[in-house]
Amino acid sequence: MTKIAIWCRHEGDNIIGIGENIPWHVSSDFKRFRRITENMSIVCGQTTYESFPNRTLPNRKIYVLTFDEHYEVSDKENHFVVNDANELRDLEEPLYICGGASIYKLFMKKMPPEIVVDSCYKGELNPELKGQPVDISECMERIKKDYWQISPDYDEDNIVTTIKIKKGEFIPQEILKHITFAIINR
Numbered sequence: 001m002t003k004i005a006i007w008c009r010h011e012g013d014n015i016i017g018i019g020e021n022i023p024w025h026v027s028s029d030f031k032r033f034r035r036i037t038e039n040m041s042i043v044c045g046q047t048t049y050e051s052f053p054n055r056t057l058p059n060r061k062i063y064v065l066t067f068d069e070h071y072e073v074s075d076k077e078n079h080f081v082v083n084d085a086n087e088l089r090d091l092e093e094p095l096y097i098c099g100g101a102s103i104y105k106l107f108m109k110k111m112p113p114e115i116v117v118d119s120c121y122k123g124e125l126n127p128e129l130k131g132q133p134v135d136i137s138e139c140m141e142r143i144k145k146d147y148w149q150i151s152p153d154y155d156e157d158n159i160v161t162t163i164k165i166k167k168g169e170f171i172p173q174e175i176l177k178h179i180t181f182a183i184i185n186r
């Protein structure tokens with residue numbers, strides 16, 4: 001299984017959320033996320049899952065990480081509760097890691113993604129949002145040490161997206177092609 005982390009963080013402080021929300025609204029960012037993850041398998045934490053409209057993302061298989069053994073998903077055919085991330089180790093298909101912070105950190109430590117789609121937002125944070133800032137600075141420390149940037153900077157609407165790969169890992173070319181095509185083909 002190839003693991004791909006995909007996120008959009010704020011430049012400088014690496015904030016990805018405030019409380020349960022993403023503190024910016026850039027529609028091209030959502031569209032890029034959809035093009036990359038549509039028809040794919042994704043994994044997310046329970047908080048992020050609850051933040052999806054109607055607790056779903058169409059045309060994706062969703063693995064929801066929660067410690068709650070009785071957690072109920074909104075779509076039993078396509079969404080699956082996972083209580084232990086190790087259960088995902090034997091998946092054959094590529095797995096897109098979609099947050100939030102606790103899940104990015106978990107994978108970075110225990111099952112580092114071979115590929116990271118690193119989008120960096122350079123605008124202002126929504127000042128009206130209440131709640132604790134959630135950041136992925138510790139993931140970015142790992143990225144600096146263990147990953148190469150293999151793409152140019154793709155700049156769209158104040159967000160710069162780059163593709164990074166883990167040093168020394170085998171990277172399937174068809175996955176890189178899919179991601180690159182999805183980023184470029186707006």
Ligand SMILES: NC(=O)c1ccc[n+]([C@@H]2O[C@H](COP(=O)([O-])OP(=O)(O)OC[C@H]3O[C@@H](n4cnc5c(N)ncnc54)[C@H](OP(=O)(O)O)[C@@H]3O)[C@@H](O)[C@H]2O)c1
Pocket residue numbers: 006007008009015016017018019020021022044045046047048049051065066067068082083084085098099100101102103104106134
């Ligand atoms: N900007 C972006 O790209 C982006 C992407 C995604 C999310 N976000 C933001 O990130 C924030 C949410 O991040 P978060 O860290 O607070 O929440 P989260 O990672 O989405 O979910 C946390 C929950 O996941 C479950 N969990 C965590 N570790 C687990 C493990 N090892 N095994 C099983 N279950 C586990 C727990 O659920 P239970 O409590 O049910 O046990 C935990 O409460 C929000 O602000 C969201 O908007 C931003």
